[in-house]
Amino acid sequence: MTRTAVIAGVGPGLGESLARRFAAEGCRVALFARTADFIEELAADLPEPGDGLAVPTDLRDVEAIRDGFDTVRAEFGSVDVLVNHASGASWKGLMDSSVEEFEGAWEVGGRGAFVCSKEAVGDMLDSGGGTVIFTGATSAVRSLGGTIGFTAAKFAARGMAMDIAQEFGPEGVHVAHVVIDGQIDGPNARERFPDRSEDTFLDPDEMAETYWHLVEQDAIDTMPFEVHITNGPQNTEFL
Structure with missing residues (x-):
């Protein structure tokens, strides 16, 4: 079965690994990101038998998202898989965060994921089903303090995922x-975090295997909702 997958928020690292893994499984993969040069190069370099499509999209812009899905449908047909992978970085606490910074994180991780999900699930209901995956973080389940914008957006995305699962799982x-x-792990990750030990970094290619396993489970009766990816009990350094 050939699937059409949209990865919303693609950059070097896990986003790229997801695109390559899905394409290797035969998916037609649409890449959404603001950085056109990167996704155009990646789309052209995806492994066969899949096809790649670069769709430059600002995930803070509702109409741009809708236009992006129209582009995907025109090229590949209806959407079978969506990965809500984008995050808006806001690494400040309550008193240091501006309203604009807080809203910027929510516009990407909250509203952007909502609009993407609405577009994709509409297609899935017409075609008999599909898969929606939300990329979360430690902050989606446990507040770390001092990252209020990022935490609020990740909590919102997790809540949306639960609600969509309950409404449309049947x-x-x-x-x-x-x-x-x-x-x-990814470009410059080890340079940016020189104090972290080697075994605390997560391999994005291995992580992409977990995402693909979730896609393959889209037609069975018992389906996991939440998967927790870490690098074992030795990991004591969290996002």
Whole structure:
């Protein structure tokens, strides 16, 4: 079965690994991100048998998201898989955060994921089902303090995932939330976090295997909602 997948929020690291893994499984993969050059190069370099489509999209812009899904449908048909992968960085506490910074994190991780989900689930209901995956973080389940914008957006996304799962699970839409509990390895990650030990970094290619496993479960009766990715009991350094 050839699936059409949208990855909303693609950059070097896990987003790229997801695109490559899904394409290797034969998916037609649409890449949403603001940085056009990166996703265009990645789309052209995805492994066969999948196809890639770069869709430059600002996930803070509701109409841009809707236009992006229209582009995907015109090129690949209806959407079978959505990964809400984007996050808005707001690494400040209550008193240091501005309203604009708080809203910026929510516009991407909250409202952006809502609009993407609405577009994708509409397609899935017409075609008999599909998969929606939300990329979460430690902050989606346990506040760390001092990152109020990021935490609020991640809590919102987790709540949306639960609600969509309850509403549309009976219609064949598998919704899953992935808690990433550790630092993803990627370009410059080790340079940015020189004090972290080697075994605290998460391999994005291995993580992408977990996401694909969730996609493959979209047609079974017993489906996991939440998966917690970490690098074992030795991990004591969290996002």
